[in-house]
Amino acid sequence: xxxxxxxxxLSMIPVLLGVTLFIFVVLHMAPGDPARxxxxxxxxxxxVEKLRNELGLNEPxxxxxxxxxxxxxxxxxGMSYSSRAPVLEALLSRYPATLTLAGMSTLIMVIIGLxxxxxxxxxxxxxxDRLPTAVALxxxxxxxxxxxxxxxxxxxxxxxxxPASGFSTPIHWILPAFAIGFNAAAICMRMTRSTVxxxxxxxxxxxxxxxxxxxxxxxxxxxxxNALIPILTVVGIQLGRNLGGAIVTETVFSIPGLGxxxxxxxLARDYPVVQGGVIFIAVTFSLVxxxxxxxxxxxxxxxxxxxxxxxxxxxxxxxxx
Amino acid sequence: xxxxTLPIAAGALGHPLRNRGKLREVWSRIxxxxxxxxxxxxxxxLGLVGIFANQVAPYGYDDQNIPVALTAPGVLRQYPLGTDxxxxxxxxxxxxxxxxxxxxxxxxxAIATFLGMLLGxxxxxxxxxxxxxxxxxxxxxxxxxxxxxxxxxxxxxGPGLRNAVVAVGIAAIPIFARVIRGSILSVRxxxxxxxxxxxxxxxxxxxxxxxxxxVLAPVIVQFTLVIGHAIMEIAALSFLGLGxxxxxxxxxxxxxxxxxxxxxxxxxxxxxxxAIMLTVFSINLLGDGLRDALDPRLKH
Numbered sequence: 083x084x085x086x087x088x089x090x091x092l093s094m095i096p097v098l099l100g101v102t103l104f105i106f107v108v109l110h111m112a113p114g115d116p117a118r119x120x121x122x123x124x125x126x127x128x129x130v131e132k133l134r135n136e137l138g139l140n141e142p143x144x145x146x147x148x149x150x151x152x153x154x155x156x157x158x159x160g161m162s163y164s165s166r167a168p169v170l171e172a173l174l175s176r177y178p179a180t181l182t183l184a185g186m187s188t189l190i191m192v193i194i195g196l197x198x199x200x201x202x203x204x205x206x207x208x209x210x211d212r213l214p215t216a217v218a219l220x221x222x223x224x225x226x227x228x229x230x231x232x233x234x235x236x237x238x239x240x241x242x243x244x245p246a247s248g249f250s251t252p253i254h255w256i257l258p259a260f261a262i263g264f265n266a267a268a269i270c271m272r273m274t275r276s277t278v279x280x281x282x283x284x285x286x287x288x289x290x291x292x293x294x295x296x297x298x299x300x301x302x303x304x305x306x307x308n309a310l311i312p313i314l315t316v317v318g319i320q321l322g323r324n325l326g327g328a329i330v331t332e333t334v335f336s337i338p339g340l341g342x343x344x345x346x347x348x349l350a351r352d353y354p355v356v357q358g359g360v361i362f363i364a365v366t367f368s369l370v371x372x373x374x375x376x377x378x379x380x381x382x383x384x385x386x387x388x389x390x391x392x393x394x395x396x397x398x399x400x401x402x403x
Numbered sequence: 404x405x406x407x408t409l410p411i412a413a414g415a416l417g418h419p420l421r422n423r424g425k426l427r428e429v430w431s432r433i434x435x436x437x438x439x440x441x442x443x444x445x446x447x448x449l450g451l452v453g454i455f456a457n458q459v460a461p462y463g464y465d466d467q468n469i470p471v472a473l474t475a476p477g478v479l480r481q482y483p484l485g486t487d488x489x490x491x492x493x494x495x496x497x498x499x500x501x502x503x504x505x506x507x508x509x510x511x512x513a514i515a516t517f518l519g520m521l522l523g524x525x526x527x528x529x530x531x532x533x534x535x536x537x538x539x540x541x542x543x544x545x546x547x548x549x550x551x552x553x554x555x556x557x558x559x560x561g562p563g564l565r566n567a568v569v570a571v572g573i574a575a576i577p578i579f580a581r582v583i584r585g586s587i588l589s590v591r592x593x594x595x596x597x598x599x600x601x602x603x604x605x606x607x608x609x610x611x612x613x614x615x616x617x618v619l620a621p622v623i624v625q626f627t628l629v630i631g632h633a634i635m636e637i638a639a640l641s642f643l644g645l646g647x648x649x650x651x652x653x654x655x656x657x658x659x660x661x662x663x664x665x666x667x668x669x670x671x672x673x674x675x676x677x678a679i680m681l682t683v684f685s686i687n688l689l690g691d692g693l694r695d696a697l698d699p700r701l702k703h
Contacts, residue, residue, distance in 0.1 A: 100543035105555060112559040219691070223683035225635040227642050228658055228676040235669050326548020330639050344551075345643060348558040356555070364546045 086389045087376065094368045099151070101364045102357065106147050109353050115139075116163050116351045137163075154361065160354035162347075169358040172343070177362060179249050179339035183262065183331065184324040186255055190263030191270045191320055196313070198267075199274025204301065206279065214271060221268025226327045230261035230334040247336040258335045262327040266320045273316040277309045284308070310381050318374030322367045432696035439692020445685035453502035462492040464499035464652040476670050487671050488664055496652040497678050503653045504682065507568050508634035514572030515633075516626055519579025526580070527587030528610055538584070541577040549574040553636055557645040564637075564653060567646035571636045575629055582625050586618035593617075620697040627690035631683035638679055654679045 117133040118125070134140050138149065153160060159169035202211045237257060238246035248254045281287065282305050290300045329341030336342070340359055347355035379386040433439050452459055461481075472490035474482055484493040522541070526534035544552060552574040553567075560566035590596065591614070599613050638655025640646035647653030649660070654675040661671030
């Protein structure tokens with residue numbers, strides 16, 4: 083198992099390098115000159131040129147990239163072009179808000195989506211199935227930023243129950259987390275429903291029923307246990323997506339998080355911030371995926387034994403070589 | 404965007420897709436699905452509204468009538484859905500927006516489908532190092548949320564609807580590449596492919612005549628579902644200022660414009676959102692129906 087985790091962590095490295103290179107190339111292809119942006123349109127060309135040299139922007143792209151990676155590996159994400167402050171600190175100070183938002187919305191998703199999905203599947207074609215299914219389909223058809231604005235309109239501007247922007251106290255978290263969570267819950271509900279429906283048609287469920295087990299026990303001990311893996315996959319994918327959803331939602335609610343900061347930086351051509359932010363998000367994304375894969379092993383003994391077999395094979399191979 | 408791929412078995416239709424009997428069977432299954440038919444009818448209507456926007460819309464999308472600016476829906480008979488802050492008819496803008504948003508969503512999905520099928524197809528068909536290289540690039544694209552990727556690409560290309568379409572299209576490539584690759588891998592070893600190879604069919608013929616028809620089912624389903632996501636992502640880019648620019652009546656741009664009047668004139672933001680919701684809802688109804696019809700084993 084330890085070997086497998088190690089292998090997975092190591093295999094993240096090329097992907098993260100690739101992501102960094104991709105974003106590096108994309109940003110450097112963009113029209114506009116960060117040095118010109120920093121100095122303003124009135125600055126003399128010599129000053130701009132001097133700053134370009136200082137920032138290393140005149141060197142070949144590959145040289146810039148290799149140097150950047152070298153710095154990142156030592157924890158130096160560079161200086162923000164616009165604020166002249168270290169990028170790492172700026173990102174770290176904004177990261178908790180984004181993570182909280184993604185986490186809260188995932189929690190809302192699971193709390194709403196999971197039970198309704200199960201209820202829907204166990205009462206297929208009843209009103210308790212059709213109504214939630216229709217609402218969920220509606221939910222996946224609404225853009226999150228629009229849901230966010232609707233929530234602001236209703237709960238902040240009309241009823242004045244909740245604040246319309248900011249993220250300083252848990253009260254501020256509610257609307258943005260629901261904006262992302264509603265859409266995610268709809269996806270989660272649909273996936274849970276179809277997974278549970280698939281499982282409860284399996285032979286082992288019929289066997290369990292034939293043994294005379296109560297419906298509750300059949301559902302809790304046989305159906306849900308087997309439906310958990312695909313559901314967990316969706317939760318993992320959604321957590322990552324909620325991270326993406328946070329970028330747009332943070333703009334709606336003016337939340338000082340990673341997404342809002344990155345968007346501002348993209349528009350201002352503040353390359354170091356964008357690059358650092360993308361690395362942060364990609365690492366989080368990969369770690370979530372890894373955690374989900376490891377949870378599989380925790381839930382399903384079959385997968386656990388597969389991991390063991392894989393490690394064993396590798397050891398044997400290593401020994402033979 | 405839904406980056407999870409649907410687990411639809413390749414060749415679910417049997418061989419070949421162009422077999423009329425099979426097509427008829429699929430159609431008869433869809434026909435019995437009231438929700439899917441409802442979605443299809445709504446989409447056809449929306450398509451017609453988009454195509455004939457010039458004839459259907461009472462005003463041009465940019466015609467201003469300042470004296471009646473900010474009229475709420477239902478107040479003036481000439482402006483049933485009201486007017487925005489510069490006196491433009493909301494109904495006309497929504498009608499023209501149907502054209503803009505549908506074409507944008509379709510174009511982005513078409514870009515993703517074409518490039519995704521090309522890359523996934525080459526990878527799945529030839530396998531080996533090329534496949535490995537292509538799939539690693541796809542992994543890289545999947546390692547960041549699609550919307551972030553689209554934002555970065557859109558910012559690079561510059562604000563504008565066309566660039567937003569390209570950005571959303573690029574971000575969705577891995578979905579199709581994975582679906583098509585997975586399907587091809589399972590079809591590649593089939594006996595009829597071996598038979599075609601045995602009679603010396605060339606790669607291109609093999610791919611287009613024998614492999615492609617058998618892997619189309621999951622692509623069709625994915626295509627339908629991705630259009631809805633593409634419309635929403637393009638709207639999100641426009642909302643962030645990276646997509647359609649004024650006065651283009653794209654729905655996301657309209658929401659963004661209405662945001663400034665949220666407190667007193669909420670309809671400027673809610674109406675285009677409802678338009679997005681209804682359109683994507685219809686697309687999803689049809690997409691779900693298509694999935695059930697093309698692979699009945701998944702029907703619930």
